[in-house]
Amino acid sequence: MTPVIETEGVAKHFRRAWSRRVVRAVDGVSLRVDPGVAYGLLGPNGSGKTTFVKLLLAAVWPTAGKTSLFGQDSRLPAARQAVGYLPENHRFPTYNTGFQMLDFYAALSGMGETERRRRAGELLELVGLADWADVRIGKYSKGMLQRLGLAQAMMHRPRLLILDEPTDGVDPVGRRQIRDILGALRRDGVTIFLNSHLLVEVELFCDEVAIISRGQVALSGRLAEMTAGSGYVVSAAGAGEGVRDQLRQQGARVAANNGVVDFHFADRAGVNQAIDALRESGAEIERVARQHSTLEDVFVRVVSQVAVTPAKEAD
Amino acid sequence: MGAVQMLALVRDTFRESLARKIFWGFLGCSTALILFFSLALNIDLVEGAMAAVTIFGQDVAHGQLADVQLIVKRILGAVAAFLFTAGLFLSIFASAGLIPTVFEPGRIELLLSKPVSRTRLLLGRYLGTLAVIGANMFYLVAGVWLVLGAKTHIWDPNFLLAAALALFAFAVILAVVLAVAVTSGSAVLATMVSYFFVLMSPLLAQHERLAPLFRRQWARDVMKWLYYAFPKVFDLGNMARLALEGKAFTTWMPVWSSALFAGLMLAAGLWAFARKDY
Numbered sequence: 277m278t279p280v281i282e283t284e285g286v287a288k289h290f291r292r293a294w295s296r297r298v299v300r301a302v303d304g305v306s307l308r309v310d311p312g313v314a315y316g317l318l319g320p321n322g323s324g325k326t327t328f329v330k331l332l333l334a335a336v337w338p339t340a341g342k343t344s345l346f347g348q349d350s351r352l353p354a355a356r357q358a359v360g361y362l363p364e365n366h367r368f369p370t371y372n373t374g375f376q377m378l379d380f381y382a383a384l385s386g387m388g389e390t391e392r393r394r395r396a397g398e399l400l401e402l403v404g405l406a407d408w409a410d411v412r413i414g415k416y417s418k419g420m421l422q423r424l425g426l427a428q429a430m431m432h433r434p435r436l437l438i439l440d441e442p443t444d445g446v447d448p449v450g451r452r453q454i455r456d457i458l459g460a461l462r463r464d465g466v467t468i469f470l471n472s473h474l475l476v477e478v479e480l481f482c483d484e485v486a487i488i489s490r491g492q493v494a495l496s497g498r499l500a501e502m503t504a505g506s507g508y509v510v511s512a513a514g515a516g517e518g519v520r521d522q523l524r525q526q527g528a529r530v531a532a533n534n535g536v537v538d539f540h541f542a543d544r545a546g547v548n549q550a551i552d553a554l555r556e557s558g559a560e561i562e563r564v565a566r567q568h569s570t571l572e573d574v575f576v577r578v579v580s581q582v583a584v585t586p587a588k589e590a591d
Numbered sequence: 592m593g594a595v596q597m598l599a600l601v602r603d604t605f606r607e608s609l610a611r612k613i614f615w616g617f618l619g620c621s622t623a624l625i626l627f628f629s630l631a632l633n634i635d636l637v638e639g640a641m642a643a644v645t646i647f648g649q650d651v652a653h654g655q656l657a658d659v660q661l662i663v664k665r666i667l668g669a670v671a672a673f674l675f676t677a678g679l680f681l682s683i684f685a686s687a688g689l690i691p692t693v694f695e696p697g698r699i700e701l702l703l704s705k706p707v708s709r710t711r712l713l714l715g716r717y718l719g720t721l722a723v724i725g726a727n728m729f730y731l732v733a734g735v736w737l738v739l740g741a742k743t744h745i746w747d748p749n750f751l752l753a754a755a756l757a758l759f760a761f762a763v764i765l766a767v768v769l770a771v772a773v774t775s776g777s778a779v780l781a782t783m784v785s786y787f788f789v790l791m792s793p794l795l796a797q798h799e800r801l802a803p804l805f806r807r808q809w810a811r812d813v814m815k816w817l818y819y820a821f822p823k824v825f826d827l828g829n830m831a832r833l834a835l836e837g838k839a840f841t842t843w844m845p846v847w848s849s850a851l852f853a854g855l856m857l858a859a860g861l862w863a864f865a866r867k868d869y
Contacts, residue, residue: 288868333704336868353706361704367697369603371610383599384705386592428701438704 278347280436280467281309281332286341287491288327301327303491304341309484311435314458314468316482316499318475318571320579324491325471326364329440332469333361345436357385360429364440364471366421370414374405374424377413378431385432392431399427402457418445426454430461437461440471455481479503479571487575489582495574503569508547510539511563512554519557523550536562596707597715604689604719613685617727620681624673625734628666632742663743667750668835670735674728674757675828679789682761683768686720687782691772699869709865717769717857724765725758753831759846763822764789766853770860773867791817792825822849 288302302324309315319325330336331343334351348355368377378396387395400406403423408416413424422445429437437458443451458468458481472478478485479499486496495502515537520530526549529540537559541547547564554561608614693699693716702712732754740746764785771781794801795818802811826845833840 290868330700330869333700335700335703337866353708355706356704357706359704359706361701363697363700363704365697366701367695368701369607369698371607376606380599380603381701381705383595384702384707386595386706388595 277310279308279344280311280313280346281307281315281469282342282344282347283307283328283331284342286328286331286343287339288324288331288336289339300491302331302338305488305491305493306341307486307493307496309467309469311467312462312465313484314462314470314482316478316485317469317471317488318473318478318485318575319488321473323489325488326440327491328488329438329469329471332438333359358432358435360432360434360437362422362425362429362437362439362442364444366425368413368421368425368428370412373410373412374400374416375409377424378428381428382431387432395431395433396427399430403427404453419447419450422446423450423454426457430457434466436467436469438469438471441473442470443472443474443477451477475571475575485571487578489579492582494578494582499571502574503571506569507567508541508544509563509565509567510541510547510550510554510561511536511565512539512559512561513537515539515554515559516557519553519559522553526550540567593711596705596711597718600712600715601719601722604716605723607692608685608689608720608723611688613689614723614727617681617685617724618730621727621731621734624670624731625738628735629738632666660745663739663745663747664835664837666739667735667747667753668832670732671750671753671757671831671835672828674731674754675760675824675831678728678731678757679761679764679824680786682724683764683782683785683789686724686765687768687772687778687785689720689723690716690769691776691778691781694772694776694869696869703869710861713769713773713861713864714857717765720765721758721762724761728754728758728761747835749834749837752834756827756831756834756846760822760824760827760849763849763853763856764824766856766860767822770856770863773860773864788822789824791821792823795821796823796825796829819848820852822852824849 284306285304287304290299317325331338343350345355375396379392382392400409485499487494513536523539531538539550736750767785768781771784798814798818805811823845
């Protein structure tokens with residue numbers, strides 16, 4: 277199966293003007309995104325996410341390594357034929373109306389005029405901007421521009437959508453609408469590459485994730501595996517101080533909330549001992565569950581680990 | 592697909608020139624000039640010869656001009672001179688803003704993400720700008736030509752050749768705008784460098800006369816080489832004048848050497864654009 281996106285040790289180093297110092301914005305990133313996957317690229321500000329996306333789209337040239345889209349060198353225009361892109365901090369020319377803007381970018385993708393007209397009308401309807409089709413986009417709000425930008429990226433029916441902070445400036449209803457649209461595209465087999473710092477959004481939407489920090493992939497893989505269990509929790513009502521102390525001594529982390537006490541254990545043996553002890557003490561067990569990390573937990577842990585290593589600037 | 596993309600880029604440049612009032616500014620100036628000739632200029636003909644020429648009712652011929660042919664040539668010459676001086680300066684000023692806007696962050700990334708080569712992207716913008724200025728030049732030239740033709744029944748085709756030379760001179764200078772805009776990203780610098788070439792042109796055209804003023808031979812050689820290397824806007828203007836006077840060109844060197852210069856500038860601009868990170 278040909279990957280939709282594949283990079284091999286791709287790097288982008290910027291040399292500062294009047295200086296021999298080199299900034300390694302992207303430093304040997306290797307990624308593979310298979311067809312139909314929703315892939316999230318995460319990273320703190322300045323970690324190299326946007327530069328990586330620009331490398332994929334040949335807006336910047338790699339210092340080293342390879343990038344390919346649908347098996348073709350991404351520097352070739354033909355490789356970008358089936359790619360739709362919504363940039364972060366876009367500046368769509370404000371002299372165009374919504375319709376003209378869609379028409380222009382679709383023409384650059386090689387679409388014929390009749391098809392462009394039909395598709396633009398269809399997408400303006402989909403993103404809720406049909407009534408604004410003939411209004412200059414200088415009058416659009418930030419949220420409307422994001423929705424129009426998404427329509428622009430979808431005009432030529434791409435098989436890969438690269439979205440850089442797609443819900444930036446969009447209200448909650450608009451965010452939900454965008455997620456629904458992207459969900460429908462996924463069901464149609466479109467690969468979605470989402471560059472976002474909104475972890476909740478990535479967690480809701482993506483199958484696979486890469487966390488990039490200081491220009492390198494710090495962690496990548498299936499989201500479900502990343503956030504999978506790292507311990508157990510037993511919740512009980514009416515657990516007195518005695519049993520709490522007893523379980524603390526057995527290694528439990530204890531947290532009380534509104535009369536319910538959570539006992540966190542690293543392994544299953546601790547859970548079984550806790551259940552016995554709680555029953556003996558007359559406490560009511562409310563819940564026994566395997567613990568899951570949130571993506572935020574994973575992100576913070578990974579980024580913190582990378583942060584202790586020296587900065588990647590070289591003379 | 593290439594034609595669809597090119598057409599889209601040209602149309603987008605047109606749209607931007609309309610929105611930024613560049614097109615309308617040119618159109619206004621051209622219309623004023625056409626109206627001037629159609630309303631203010633009055634030529635009375637008697638049996639094919641000029642009886643009187645008045646502007647705003649004032650006799651301007653003073654009986655010195657022998658026939659209508661001559662005054663028409665002078666008027667066409669004045670329009671051609673306008674195109675090579677004020678017209679060229681205005682065109683550079685207007686177009687210098689149209690090319691660097693493409694490189695604005697947030698706009699260029701999206702353009703580069705499309706399946707269009709960088710060469711096509713830049714050439715599309717170049718041709719679009721040329722089309723904006725060319726359309727205005729055509730409007731002015733055709734308007735004046737029609738007005739004068741209708742008034743005098745003289746249809747001098749050489750005027751169209753003179754206008755074509757003016758458009759060619761602009762195309763050469765626009766290549767400079769493009770190269771400087773790509774490398775520097777600055778509309779102001781692109782304008783300044785373009786004006787420099789235009790202003791140097793009449794000076795360098797006099798290199799043979801000016802050479803004796805330089806004591807050192809190398810300085811004379813530099814001036815001569817600069818003359819051959821730089822675009823010859825002044826010489827192209829002279830060729831337009833010769834065309835209007837119905838005289839044959841003594842040399843085509845200003846045309847081919849300027850075309851060569853434009854080609855090199857375009858190649859340099861495209862080369863820089865193809866390698867630049869955005």
